[in-house]
Amino acid sequence: MSEILNYIEGNKKETQRLIGLEYEQLQQLIQNAERLHHEKQAVLESKKVRIIAGGGGRKPKLSIREQIILTLVYLRHMTTFQLLGIQFGVSESTANDIFNYWLPTFRKLLPSSLIEQVKKNESDLMVVKEILTDYELIVDSYEQVRERPGDNEEQEKYFSGKKSNHTFKSQMIVMPDGRDIVDVVAGEPGPKSDITIFREYRSEFDTQQRFKGDKAYLGEDLITTPIKKPRNRELTTEQKQENKVFSAKRIFVEHRIRSVKIFRVVQERFRLNPQKYQQVILTICGLVRFRIGALVLPAEIHAIAQSKINAYN
Known part of the structure; x- marks a missing residue:
């Protein structure tokens, strides 16, 4: 678990300052974003022609919760992806990829007006x-x-x-x-x-x-x-x-x-x-x-x- 996620769990009142949402709102967002993520993955899985059994391959280094928080931290503070990667223990390119994956999910989930x-x-x-x-x-x-x-x-x-x-x-x-x-x-x-x-x-x-x-x-x-x-x-x-x-x-x-x-x-x-x-x-x-x-x-x-x-x- 990343230090930022640990900090949020231990200091729930600071969540809004850190990512722009209250702790309870963050939990709702994670729950709904996870649902969209799993729906998207199910569609992709149904289109695959498998050579090996499902469940193989390299596991993501960050959990879905950590990936969502990483995306919110960038939007809230606009740090560089290099520093963001250091904060979450991943490479700069991985931090960039995570952000670009979750941004469209947020966009779909959160109507702007x-x-x-x-x-x-x-x-x-x-x-x-x-x-x-x-x-x-x-x-x-x-x-x-x-x-x-x-x-x-x-x-x-x-x-x-x-x-x-x-x-x-x-x-x-x-x-x-x-x-x-x-x-x-x-x-x-x-x-x-x-x-x-x-x-x-x-x-x-x-x-x-x-x-x-x-x-x-x-x-x-x-x-x-x-x-x-x-x-x-x-x-x-x-x-x-x-x-x-x-x-x-x-x-x-x-x-x-x-x-x-x-x-x-x-x-x-x-x-x-x-x-x-x-x-x-x-x-x-x-x-x-x-x-x-x-x-x-x-x-x-x-x-x-x-x-x-x-x-x-």
């Missing part, structure tokens, strides 16, 4: 979209520095003047009180404006859906924004107070973005293959939804959608 969660069932999706129109959802975007692209066209596409660096941009839409992530767009080029991203993905919602946003969304009729200071003039005391009240209502999206950035793989320069960016960010959003209680495991999508409907009514 309410919309994604119900999307496979058209009737549930339509009901949820209609219910959401009773709320003014909050939208915001953030940028994350990525490695410099090798191709000149890619460099130009992803260079953000705002950050003076090459960046990805992601958009998040949350409930008015931040209790759930409603929709996520991840991996857009950093220079693309917030309002352009919103308009490109607006079709995910009902045509009557209303939103709150910051000044980056000025000009979009569906989004309520703060009062803009007139040119060469100042806002009145009343207008400043209105903006203050508005900011207090919009702050929940900032809190939710911060909860995503607790995982350093979202906060620091993205060092993995750029092709994995969307998968990583959506997986983190799924972990955050699980952490804040917006996602319950295990459950069928229809049952989850019905619980959401009951909660919002």
Whole structure:
């Protein structure tokens, strides 16, 4: 058993600081991830043409629990795979392989948003979209520095003047009180404006859906924004107070973005293959939804959608 797993078992209250989930949530995640793992292995086994009896071959050095924790430790702290391998007593390449095996499993198990969660069932999706129109959802975007692209066209596409660096941009839409992530767009080029991203993905919602946003969304009729200071003039005391009240209502999206950035793989320069960016960010959003209680495991999508409907009514 690795030292990290030993530490978690002996210091259960420290689990959230170490991997981003409470101890009980970690156990639920392990249980459900193991189930998906065994289902996947059973499918692979059924396709094999065996020469030797089943059960042969080299045994994995790490248990499934340790492999899952290794993956979570990387997402939470974004250490190098070399150091991660040393911590878990495996080689750098093995640590990398373990991470790349379990990331898609987490992605499948943890829907990144309410919309994604119900999307496979058209009737549930339509009901949820209609219910959401009773709320003014909050939208915001953030940028994350990525490695410099090798191709000149890619460099130009992803260079953000705002950050003076090459960046990805992601958009998040949350409930008015931040209790759930409603929709996520991840991996857009950093220079693309917030309002352009919103308009490109607006079709995910009902045509009557209303939103709150910051000044980056000025000009979009569906989004309520703060009062803009007139040119060469100042806002009145009343207008400043209105903006203050508005900011207090919009702050929940900032809190939710911060909860995503607790995982350093979202906060620091993205060092993995750029092709994995969307998968990583959506997986983190799924972990955050699980952490804040917006996602319950295990459950069928229809049952989850019905619980959401009951909660919002």
